[in-house]
Amino acid sequence: MLEPLFQGIQLFFTMDAVFAVLVGTLLGLLIGVLPGLGPLMGIILLLPITFHMEPVAGMGLLIAIYVGGSCGGAISAILVRIPGTPLAAATLLDGYPMAQKGRAKDAVGIAISASALGGVLGGIVLIFLAPLLARFALEFAPPETFALALTGLLVIALVSNEATSKGIMTGAFGLLISTIGYDQFANDLRFTFGVNGLLGGIHIVAMVVGLFAISEVIVQIKAGFFSRNPDVPWVRPSLNSALIVLSRWVNLVRSSAIGSFLGALPGAGGVVSSFTAYAIARSSSKTPEKFGTGFEDGIVATESANNATVGGSLIPTLSLGIPGDATSAVLMGALIILGFFPGPNLFEQHQDVVGGIFLAYMSANVVLFFAGIFLTPLFVACIKFKKQYLLPFITLLCVLGVFSLESSTFHLWVMLVFGAIGYVLRRYDYPLAPMVIGMVLGPIAESNFRRSLVISGNDYSFFIDRPIAATILAINLVLIIWMLCPKGWKNKLLRRV
Numbered sequence: 001m002l003e004p005l006f007q008g009i010q011l012f013f014t015m016d017a018v019f020a021v022l023v024g025t026l027l028g029l030l031i032g033v034l035p036g037l038g039p040l041m042g043i044i045l046l047l048p049i050t051f052h053m054e055p056v057a058g059m060g061l062l063i064a065i066y067v068g069g070s071c072g073g074a075i076s077a078i079l080v081r082i083p084g085t086p087l088a089a090a091t092l093l094d095g096y097p098m099a100q101k102g103r104a105k106d107a108v109g110i111a112i113s114a115s116a117l118g119g120v121l122g123g124i125v126l127i128f129l130a131p132l133l134a135r136f137a138l139e140f141a142p143p144e145t146f147a148l149a150l151t152g153l154l155v156i157a158l159v160s161n162e163a164t165s166k167g168i169m170t171g172a173f174g175l176l177i178s179t180i181g182y183d184q185f186a187n188d189l190r191f192t193f194g195v196n197g198l199l200g201g202i203h204i205v206a207m208v209v210g211l212f213a214i215s216e217v218i219v220q221i222k223a224g225f226f227s228r229n230p231d232v233p234w235v236r237p238s239l240n241s242a243l244i245v246l247s248r249w250v251n252l253v254r255s256s257a258i259g260s261f262l263g264a265l266p267g268a269g270g271v272v273s274s275f276t277a278y279a280i281a282r283s284s285s286k287t288p289e290k291f292g293t294g295f296e297d298g299i300v301a302t303e304s305a306n307n308a309t310v311g312g313s314l315i316p317t318l319s320l321g322i323p324g325d326a327t328s329a330v331l332m333g334a335l336i337i338l339g340f341f342p343g344p345n346l347f348e349q350h351q352d353v354v355g356g357i358f359l360a361y362m363s364a365n366v367v368l369f370f371a372g373i374f375l376t377p378l379f380v381a382c383i384k385f386k387k388q389y390l391l392p393f394i395t396l397l398c399v400l401g402v403f404s405l406e407s408s409t410f411h412l413w414v415m416l417v418f419g420a421i422g423y424v425l426r427r428y429d430y431p432l433a434p435m436v437i438g439m440v441l442g443p444i445a446e447s448n449f450r451r452s453l454v455i456s457g458n459d460y461s462f463f464i465d466r467p468i469a470a471t472i473l474a475i476n477l478v479l480i481i482w483m484l485c486p487k488g489w490k491n492k493l494l495r496r497v
Contacts, residue, residue, distance in 0.1 A: 001475040002127070002495075003351060003355075004127075004131065004347070004351040004352070004354045004355035004358060005359065006355065007351045007355045007360055008352050008353070008354065008356035008357070008359050009055040009355070009359070010352065011054075011055075011352050011353065011355070011356035012056055012060070012355070012356040012359040012360060012363075014054070014056075015058070016053065016054055016057040017056050017057040017060050017356065018363070019057075019176050020053065020058070020061040020360075021061070021063075021064045021363050021364050021367060022365065022367055022371075023061065023064075024046075024060065024062065024064025024067075024068065025065075025067060025068040025364050025367040025368050026059065026062060026068065026371055026459060027042060027046070027065055028042055028065040028066065028067060028068020028069040028070075028072060028073075029065075029068040029071065029072040029368070029372060029375075029379055030068075030072065030076075030379060030382055031065065031068075031069050031072065032068060032070065032071060032072020032073045032074075032088075033067035033072040033073070033075050033076050033382055034382060034390065037189070038073065038087075038280050039065055039066045039067075039068070039327060040069075040212060040326055040327045040330065041212060041213055041216065041247045042065040042067060042069050043062050043065050043069075043327060043330050043331065043334075044205075044208050044209050044212050044330060045213060045394065045397045045401060046061060046062070046065065046401070047208070047209070047279050047330065047334055048205055048401035048402060049061070049401065049404075050062060050102060050334055051337060051338070052404075053355075055335075055338045055339070055340060055353055056353060056356030056360060058334065059260040059331070059334065059335060059339060059356075059357050059360065060356070060357070060360030060363075060364070061088055062101070062330075062331055063310075063314075063331065063357065063361050063364060064360065064363075064364035066310050066327060066331070066372075067108065067119055067307065067310055067364040067365055067368055068364070070087050070115065070119075070306055070309070070310055071111070071116075071303065071307060071368055071372065073088030073091075074088045074091045074095060074108070074111040074112075074115070074299075074303055075108055075111070075376065075380065076088070076359055076363045077082050077089070077091050077092040077095055077096065078091065078092070078095035078096055078098070078099050078104060078107045078111060079099060079104060079108070079235070079380065080285060081096045084480045087274060087306045088302075088306075089274070089275075090274040090277075090278045090302040091274070091279065091298075091302045091303055092441040093291070093292050093302075094107075094291065094292060094293070094294055094295050094296075094297075094298030094299050094302075095107045095108075095111060095294075095298075095299050097292065097293055098294030098295075098296075099294075099301070100294070101294050103294065104235045105235045105237050106237070106241060106296075107294075107299060108235055108237045108241075108376055109237030109238060109240070109242075109244075109373065110244055110245055110299045110303075111299050111303045112241070112368070112372035112373060112376070113241045113242040113244070113245040113369060113373075114245045114299060114300045114302075114303035114304040114307075114368060115304065115306070115307040115365075115372075116304045116307070116365045116366070116369035116372070117165050117242075117245060117304060117365075117369075118252065118255065118256040118259060118304025118306075118307045118308040119307035119308060119310060119311065119361075119364075119365035119368065120362060120365045120366075121252075121253065121256035121257075121260070121304070121308055121311075121492060122256055122260045122263070122307065122308030122309065122312055123308060123311045123358070123361050123362045124260060125260040125308075125311055125312065125315070125357050125367065126260075126311040126312070126315055126361065127362075128345075129264075130314070130315045130318055130319045130354075131319070131347055131354075133315065133316070133319040133320060134318075134320075134344045134346070134347035134348075135145065135344070135347070136344075140343075140344060140468065141452075141466070142448040142449075142452040142455065143448070143452045143462060143463050143469040144453040144466065144468050144469045144472065144477055145321075145343070145443055145444070146319070146448035146449045146452055146463075146469075147344060147463070147468075147469045147472035147473045147476065148320055148322065148472055149321070149322075149441050149444045149445035149448060150445060150472075150473070151322060151475070151476055151479075152321070152322040152323065152437065152441045153175075153437070153438065153441055153442075153445060154476060154479050154480070154483075157311040166429065166430045166431060166432075167431045167434040168434070169430070170341060170425060170430050170431060170432065170434045170435045171434035171435060171437060171438040172438065173435055173438070174434060174435035174436060174437065174438025174439040174441040174442065175439075177202050177207070177435075177438075177439055177442075178201070178202075178229065178327045178438065178442030178443050178446075179191060180192065180198055180201050180202055180314065181198060181199060181200055181201030181202075182199055182200070182201075185421040185447075185450050197408070197410035199267060202414060202439075202440055203406075203414065204337070204436075204440070205333075205337075205401075205402065205411075206411040206412075206414040206415045206435075207404050207414065207415075207418050207439065208330055208333070208436060209398050209401065209402055209418075210398075210414065210415035210416060210417065210418030210419040210420075210421075211418045211421065211422040211432055211435065212326075212422060213394065213398050213419075213438070214395075214416065214418070214419025214420075214422065214423075215419050215420075215421075215422030215423040215425075215432075216394075217391050217394055217395055217398075217419075218419065218420075218423045219423065219426060220387055221391065234377060234380060235376060235377070235380060236333065236377055237372075237373050237376055238373070239373060241373070242369070244296055245300055245304075248296065248297055248300050251281050251297050251300050251304075254277075254280065254281070254284075254318070255277035255280075255281060255300065255301040255302075255304040255308070256304045256305065256308040257306065257308075258273060258277045258280065258305050259273040259274075259277060259305035259307065259308030259309040259437075260275055260308045260309070260311055260312035261312060262276060262305075262309060262312065263309035263311065263312020263313040264312040264315045265437075271399060273305040273308070273309040274301075274302040274303075274305045274306040274309075275308075276305070276431075277301040277302060277304070278291075278298060278301045278302050278305075280299070281297055281298065281300075281301035285297060307365070307368075310361075311361065313327070313328045314328065314331075314357075314361065317331060317332050318342050318346065318347075318354065318357070319342075319344065319346075319347065320342070320344075321341070321342040321343040321437075322441075323437060323440060323441075323443075326432065326433035326436050326437070327439050329433070329436045330418075330436065330439050333334065333436075333439075333440050335438075340353055340471065383494055398415065399412065399415075406461065418468075
């Protein structure tokens, strides 16, 4: 299990990879601090840059943004009562009251320290569990891969929260988009309508940038308040905050374990992890009445959980090729574009790349701690950015990034079209993550389904004659039945259990 780490040392300890992790963590913190952005937006904005980098450096940059962005939102949540990301919503419960008591420095320091330590613990789980899962998946052939991709598509219903039907609709739209272009099995064109730019299909980067970044710019423009300048206190946390977190090591380890576990479950995510860890920490505390009043344990629980979720989410993404949310789906898409397909073959054939990614993740958490502690005043100053300067800069990054893909104006039009689509979907509360998951997993499911039929001579019983494929398909059937059950029946069954 440690072999990938040793093989990845040579790829990671280069000037490009180490510098990418450093820059990615700093950018992640900055993007997380600014309300309305978050790690997903940062990954999307810088995604085109990684295509011109070495694989470990490129993935290290994106994963470091994920790590830094998952923590950065806590700074604005604590200081101005506005979570920079949804991940920091639970941190607000105790972070802001602590700041109001004159302990803003301690609150920010505890949040950063807990995030870094929780991320390291989540990384340990990733390093030991992902290779085991990948080793099991080495038994997979096209039928098993199709069944597993189908499981990933069922995740769409899970990541849609209460809007299950809307999530399925946007996921189906993503599946439809994934079929555009040249069909290598039938040697034919699908849904190109004579447009040469569609021969290679819709580029996932142009789609994702438009769907999330451009639609967010439109939403922010509609919201107004371009000149608002928030009043933010100046703070500089100290290294002593790490000692406060370590003194609550039981809470730290428990919350990190919760974050890693829920992160590995498709559809859970950092928001669920942080609130779950907070609730468990409060219920197991000897002084639960202190929670919500500026209590250190509340911040430790939420921040360690949401950063451990990052490591947990990478487990199914890397070992099985199943992204559990939009962020891991974009990371998976980036890895595929760089020429490496997530799954068991990645661990078997490219252990050095896997090890480099592991080292990049662990290093990002170390950088997060020191950068967060020593550069907090810089990030606090960035909270004062006005939207009238920030939005044009984001738009410029989107245009330059998408155009640099293939120096094609067609990709810019695709970006704008999906920006409009994303805005309309958001306006009517349609989730966007299912569309990305459908776009990424659609080709994997289709190609392996058709390969299975070619191997079996169009015999559909081939899928149930293989024990692993049959088991996964049976689990999928149970998931479908569960999702179709009325909510009242589910609640009754859970109460009996």
